[in-house]
Amino acid sequence: MSKRTVELDLATPGVDAKGHPTRVPLTATSAEEPDLRDEHLLVNIGPQHPATHGVLRLVVELDGETVVRCIPHLGYLHSGFEKLGEYRHYNQIIPLTDRTDYLSPMANNVGFALAAEKLMGIEITPRCTVLRVIACEMSRIISHMVWLGTTSIDLGAFTPFLWAFQERERIYDLQEMWTGARLTTSVTRVGGLMADIPDGFVEKLREFTRTFPKTLAEIDRVLTRNAVWAGRTQGVGALTAEEAINHSLSGPMLRASGVPYDVRKDKPYLGYETYDFDVVVGEHGDVYDRYLVRLEECYQSNRILEQTLDRLRDGPINVDDPRVILPSKTRAMTDMEAMIFHFKQVMEGVKAPVGEAYVGIENPKGELGNYLVSDGTAKPVRWRIRPPSFINLSALPKMAEGHLLSDLIAINASVDIVMGEVDR
């Protein structure tokens, strides 16, 4: 094997007017060096690769180290949830929603319950509304913590990962207190909740909201002005506002590109319009701005959690409607009418009127839509999940084009995908 003499021009890649990095190509000096400029290499990344955040497979065409084309392959985690939903009662679908975006199960439960309630025309109780807001914002925090941790590991920072997962663990403890499960919470029911929060939950959550900003500030101090972090993320994978809109991006991905759209503000559900919080908007639409948006969103979620705790009043968590809410076990065993309702609900399910309903909620990953079509039976004709990370991921080939292979890892991490949701 002949020894190569290659002169390396160690210039730091800059950024041109379009936001794409410019770089100096490596030039070979020896005469007999073959010209490899037109030879492209096909590299397969994944599906079992830690930096693809799940079973995502990317086939990348490389020119040297530059990505010419990136072709994602999905479906390794396809479980057919939408098909399964057509064979289940509305309340039986809720456990399926846990398993789609499994990093924010509670928010998925809420999203589905809201769609089913809209379809059936059910108004939930005030206490249930506040508890669901708590569920959504806790989910946002744990999802962003996982994102922060894994992305920082992808880019070589290990410490923020440990801090982020420690905070996530505290929320998981709260979820376990509330539902008995850490991951597969299934906390909502159509018309209410599986259970009220237990004693001590409010105090523990208040303690969390008091101390959580401290951890955020530490992560902020370690990463935001870190030269390595900024160098790996600034100007990488940038999308303009028009491109982000045209690719149907949502959530932090859309806002990082400077589009101030937040479902919580613009199409409010669960009374979000009455909470005091800010919509976080980025400017450049690159990986760095997506990081800033998600970090700041954690502060805003924390603010909302503080407000919910002040608003939490005693009251029923379930609507007073024996057709949709199961009677208590004691009543079902002693009262004839309650037993009939119990039997009918378990055996026949809750019938939804003919029609359709779509509810989009602001999930940590973006807009999670639940579209239900009913033909009057207890099982939906069609249950469609609008998967935010699936749609955000569809912009990956565009974002990765022209970047280095190592930047592809950063860009892929910045999309914040969960394969359970992408493949459903």
Next chain:
Amino acid sequence: MIPGAVREAVARDGEQIVYVGRDRLLEAMRWLKETPGQEFDYLVDVTAVEFRDRERPIEVVYFLRSLQRRADIRIKVELQPTDELAVDSVWSLWHGADWLEREVFDMFGITFKGHPDLRRILMWETYAEGYPLRKSFPLRGRFSRAEQVRQALNANPEAHYSLEELSIAEAGGDLPDDIRERLRLGQRGVVPEPPPSKP
């Protein structure tokens, strides 16, 4: 008036639904996107609905949103199941439709004319059991589990790559001879028959 509008309706959730004729879908979509006062610049979702009543047409549903006006609209195209299941692709208007239309194609078998890269997306490209979200598709799939496992184990390596990727490898001269030979014979993804068991 939206061009091609067949009829309008209001869904249970108060959302406006407009039924559009299949032939004028692209025209209506362009009108909705570009007309001042409409400006539906954001494609929220594309999906399809097949009803349990097999006589009812299959609906392709588009969720549009105007980010400026904060307004939503739902556009539906009805396709008769006896007819050809095809509509025009809206990819030229919204690039976000790329994967969404691929998913509808994958799950329902509806062809989007003019889509740049209409391949299966969640199921693998050589999947032969049909379209999973159609009502005629059984919940457990068409093939037995044993048959599915046999096919997965026997699939040729080129079945895991798209034709585009194979052509890149071919151009680089990286393709092994046996794969090139199978591709020449059009055998991509064909499952070889198991060897006859010895008596």
